[in-house]
Amino acid sequence: MFYKRFKEYGVKQESLSSCYAMAETTFAVTQTPPDKEAKILYVKKQSIAKGVIELNGNDENSRTCVSSGKTIDGCKVRIVDDKENDLPESYVGEIVISSVSLFDGYRNYPEKTAIALKDGWYYSGDYGFCLNGEYYVIGRKKDIIIVAGNNVYPEDVEDLVNHVEGVIPGRVVAFGEDDEDLGSEQISVVAETKISDEAEHKKLKLEIIKACMVYDFNIKKVYLVPPRWMIKSSAGKPSRKANRERLVDKREIIKWS
Secondary structure (H helix, E strand, O other): OHHHHHHHHOOOHHHOOOEEEEHHHOEEEEEOOOOOOOOEEEEEHHHHHHOEOOEOOOOOOEEEEEOOOEEOOOEEEEEEOOOOOEOOOOEOEEEEEEEOOOOOOOOOOHHHHHHHEEOOEEEEEEEEEEEOOEEEEEEEHHHOEEEOOEEEOHHHHHHHHHOOOOEEEEEEEEEEEEEOOOOEEEEEEEEEEOOOOHHHHHHHHHHHHHHHHOOOOOEEEEEEEOOOOOOEOOOOOEOHHHHHHHHHHOOOOOOOO
16 A cells, blocks of 8 residues: 555655554564565465465455565574464464564563563464464454454454445454353454445345355354444554453444444
């Protein structure tokens, strides 16, 4: 978006770079080389769900993954499974970091520190993979929806729903709701729309479910909400956690004016 907006003013694609950074490591862990475009991979969505990366063409069955580059001096990165075993390249797991500038804990929060810091390694809670020495970040561990043992990334569901006519683009979140009968999570979607007619709501919900079924995502519940209803995160995006709490935990009634 930035490049398309400013290329007519002389901005070059290779002048843009990407990095993987956070406060806990005093900013950067990885960085793309200067004056080179960040690598882009088109990965089969189904392979990401299975945890093994398979490259694909740029089509609707693919997710676009942009490289965050290679580790910078003084940093080490591992990709680990749920048992904290190291994974080889092309396998999806949690990103774990060692850095000369690593923090020593969260202030007045020993419980969180004990979870995040283990033997000098920071467990980021981010999911990603390494390919040819470059790292790709694809999501947050806590956001993954586990449906019948399969990992579903909310970003993939949200991308499909964003393209459904009647949904306000960029105003969609997907999350998991526990289903006691199935003993598993089920996928729920919240989408903002300008449509207020109840009959039209039913049609829109059906269109959302159908759009996701094409890619084997079975949506259990669709919550339609009016414009500007959703709470944003500190990053300015609709918050999955906060909006899930409103609808599932607090059972807030959706009001249409």
